[in-house]
Amino acid sequence: MKGEGFPHTNKPIYKEAIKISVFYFIFEFILLLTSEILDLKGSMIIVITSLMLFFFVYHSMNKLMKMDKTDDKNDIIQENKELEKTIEIIGLYDTLTRLPNRRYLEKRFENIINNQGKYWNYAFLYIDIDGLKHINDTLGHNAGDSLLLHIAENLKKLLGNKHLICRMGDDEFVIILCNIKSKNEVEEIVRNIQEKIKEPWIYENKNFYISTTIGIALMPKDGFDYISLLKNANISMEYCKVNNKTNYCYFNEDVQREFVDNISLLNDVKGAITKHEFTLNYQLIEDTKKGKFHSAESLIRWNHPERGNVPPMNFIPVVENTSLILDITDYVIDEALRQKSVWNNMGLKIPKISINISAKSFRSADLVSIINNKLKEYDIDSNELILELTETGFVEDLDDIKRNIIELKRLGVEIAIDDFGTGYSSLARLKDLQIDYLKLDRTFIMSIDTDDSSRKVVISVIQLAKALGLKIIAEGIETKEQYDLLLELGCENAQGFYIHRPASAMEIEKLGKVVS
Numbered sequence: 001m002k003g004e005g006f007p008h009t010n011k012p013i014y015k016e017a018i019k020i021s022v023f024y025f026i027f028e029f030i031l032l033l034t035s036e037i038l039d040l041k042g043s044m045i046i047v048i049t050s051l052m053l054f055f056f057v058y059h060s061m062n063k064l065m066k067m068d069k070t071d072d073k074n075d076i077i078q079e080n081k082e083l084e085k086t087i088e089i090i091g092l093y094d095t096l097t098r099l100p101n102r103r104y105l106e107k108r109f110e111n112i113i114n115n116q117g118k119y120w121n122y123a124f125l126y127i128d129i130d131g132l133k134h135i136n137d138t139l140g141h142n143a144g145d146s147l148l149l150h151i152a153e154n155l156k157k158l159l160g161n162k163h164l165i166c167r168m169g170d171d172e173f174v175i176i177l178c179n180i181k182s183k184n185e186v187e188e189i190v191r192n193i194q195e196k197i198k199e200p201w202i203y204e205n206k207n208f209y210i211s212t213t214i215g216i217a218l219m220p221k222d223g224f225d226y227i228s229l230l231k232n233a234n235i236s237m238e239y240c241k242v243n244n245k246t247n248y249c250y251f252n253e254d255v256q257r258e259f260v261d262n263i264s265l266l267n268d269v270k271g272a273i274t275k276h277e278f279t280l281n282y283q284l285i286e287d288t289k290k291g292k293f294h295s296a297e298s299l300i301r302w303n304h305p306e307r308g309n310v311p312p313m314n315f316i317p318v319v320e321n322t323s324l325i326l327d328i329t330d331y332v333i334d335e336a337l338r339q340k341s342v343w344n345n346m347g348l349k350i351p352k353i354s355i356n357i358s359a360k361s362f363r364s365a366d367l368v369s370i371i372n373n374k375l376k377e378y379d380i381d382s383n384e385l386i387l388e389l390t391e392t393g394f395v396e397d398l399d400d401i402k403r404n405i406i407e408l409k410r411l412g413v414e415i416a417i418d419d420f421g422t423g424y425s426s427l428a429r430l431k432d433l434q435i436d437y438l439k440l441d442r443t444f445i446m447s448i449d450t451d452d453s454s455r456k457v458v459i460s461v462i463q464l465a466k467a468l469g470l471k472i473i474a475e476g477i478e479t480k481e482q483y484d485l486l487l488e489l490g491c492e493n494a495q496g497f498y499i500h501r502p503a504s505a506m507e508i509e510k511l512g513k514v515v516s
Contacts, residue, residue, distance in 0.1 A: 094167040096145055097152035105166040105174060109226045122219040123177040123186045126233035127193070128241065130211045132171035134363065138400060143203055147210065154196045159189075174230065183218075183250075190214055190248050213241050214248040222251045235259045242318050262318050268304060269319055273327050278302055280335050282508050284500040285354070285473060285493055288486075294473075294493050295352035295386060298336040299502050300328065320358055329361040333374055337385070339505050341378035348509065354386040356418065362389050363400040368407040375411070382412030388439065390418045402433055409434045416473065420461065430468055437493075438465050442476025445496070449481045462489055 092104035100108070112122075129151060136144040148167070155165050155173065164176040175193070180186055194214070200207040215237025223229040236251040239259050249255065272278055280298045287294035302310040319325045332355055340353040361367060375382055387408065389401070405415055416437035417430075440461060447454045458474075465472050474486050477496030486494060503511070 094169075097148055097167050099152055099156075099173075100164065100166045102166065102168050105164070105168075105176070105230075106226050108164060109176065121180045122229075123180050124217040124219070124222075124229040124233040125175040125177065125190065125193070126215040126217075126230070126237040127173040127175065128213045128237055129171040129173075129197075130213060134400075135208075137365075139203065146203055147201055147208075150201050151197055151210070154199065155193070158192060158196045163189075174233070180218075186216060186218070187248075190216065194247060211247065213237055215240055215251065216248060217251045232256070238262075241321055265315055265318050266322065266324065268307070269315060269324055269328075272302055272304065273324070273331065277304060278328070278331055279504075280332065280339065281502040281504055282339075283495060283502040284350070284508070284511075285495040286499050288492060288494050293350050295354050296350050296508065297354040297388070297495065298332060298339075298356070300332055300356075316358075320360065325358045325360050326364065329358055330370065332356070333370060337374045337378045337380055340380055340384065342505075343509070344380070344384075346509065350508070352384050352386050352414070354388055354416065356388045356390075359389065359401075362387075362404060364404075365400075367404050368411070371408065371413065372411060383414070386414045386416050386437065388416045388418040398432075405433055405435075419475075430464075430470075435468075435470055437471050437473050439473045439475055439495075440491075442496070445474055445476045445482055445486070446478070449479070449485055455485075458486070459489060462491060466490070 092101060092107070093099065094101045129147070132144055132147065135147060148171075151173070152165075152167065155175070159165060159175065163178055166174045166176075168174050177186060177189060194212050197210055197212050201210055202208075215233045215235065217223060217229045217233035217236065219229055222232045232251040236249050236255050239255045239262075240246065240249040242262060243249075279301050281301050282296040282298055284296050285294045286292070300312055300316075302312075302315065304310050316325075316328075319328065336353050336355050340350075343350055357367070371385070371387075374380075375385065408415065414436040415434065416439055417435055418439045419441045420438045438461060440458060444454045444457050444461075448458055449455075462472055464470075471493065472491050473493040473495055474491045475495050477483050477486065477494050477498045479498060482496075483494060483498055500511075
């Protein structure tokens with residue numbers, strides 16, 4: 001047996017035992033020589049006791065060594081257990097914010113259900129931080145991390161230990177509100193969260209204002225278990241982002257049904273891009289002073305094999321927060337400029353082409369180069385192009401939009417703010433941008449000849465535009481009375497069914513030949 005009774009099996013202990021036994025033998029033999037008793041019997045006693053000492057020392061040291069190894073093994077086992085516990089704890093918390101993570105949330109909620117039953121009132125809040133990806137892309141991931149830490153600290157300050165705050169990853173947080181008594185209480189907390197996160201985030205001596213979208217699922221109404229509640233809160237958050245009616249909403253059957261429909265619609269949009277189901281129509285805009293065409297606005301149309309003609313208002317809001325909007329925008333830019341090149345070669349007197357650009361595309365770092373390359377590809381002068389941005393998009397991420405507008409203006413491209421009057425804070429910012437046109441929203445035009453308030457708004461916007469050196473395009477003109485009144489008020493450009501209905505490129509060409 002290895003290590004049991006055979007000296008050669010453990011060489012370090014064997015050597016130490018030999019050394020001690022030899023010292024003992026020499027010491028005893030010296031004593032024997034100096035004593036009065038020196039005979040064979042005394043010598044044999046020394047030899048035997050030396051051997052006995054050797055075996056005693058060896059076995060004792062070997063036993064001690066085994067005990068030490070056992071203690072070391074126990075220490076290692078204990079250390080491994082502590083390490084495993086530490087790793088498990090680390091695995092339950094987000095490494096950046098130190099907030100509980102998805103795994104912790106699942107474990108904790110299971111414990112809550114087991115201990116308190118399924119009929120306690122909880123609310124799941126699924127929070128999406130709007131624009132975090134954009135901050136990462138433009139300011140860098142250090143900036144994004146700084147923002148996440150800022151938000152985590154604000155949430156902890158606001159909610160303390162009363163409710164459970166978790167970071168799910170990327171730009172999403174989940175909060176479980178405990179022992180909720182009413183929907184009013186939930187809404188008050190949600191509003192407080194959104195107001196807290198709206199507080200300025202300072203990065204590199206600049207103030208940034210962050211918004212959130214929150215989906216809400218209530219227990220027990222919307223589910224009894226972690227998976228159902230999390231899924232339903234997430235669905236309501238995604239629904240909220242698409243509809244843009246409010247920055248938070250509750251889960252319900254209508255929300256779920258529309259969410260499923262939107263998923264189906266997104267899949268169809270992907271197919272429409274690859275199958276070339278999109279086309280463009282064009283609506284002519286009149287220069288009221290010259291009585292001639294000023295431009296043609298390109299309008300996307302989708303003829304789906306099963307859905308039929310799908311209006312832009314039914315699919316653009318759904319894709320606007322996805323990368324699909326970039327693909328659609330690329331198609332519209334290419335097709336509109338290709339068509340403008342065809343008209344130029346035909347000699348049609350349509351001076352400009354107008355293209356709607358989504359806010360997401362207007363923030364893109366590639367927009368200017370895409371426009372420049374397409375203008376060159378189709379041999380179109382830059383002053384023949386107008387890019388339209390809706391006012392609501394104009395309010396968001398102004399720095400990137402401003403940067404692109406400056407570069408586009410250097411190329412000679414004109415810029416229009418579409419649906420003007422439907423946003424909230426653009427008036428104060430107009431002077432900071434090199435805008436060429438304000439497009440008055442049709443909601444004011446449709447009642448301009450019957451409603452005094454609408455007429456006053458139109459007059460004010462026209463006066464503002466003149467003060468800033470901007471031109472006006474009035475949208476949605478449907479009657480001669482509206483047209484005449486706008487002409488009287490000094491509106492330079494008119495668009496609507498009264499002027500011309502949206503038409504295919506071929507119909508525009510036929511009309512253009514007649515006018516020419």
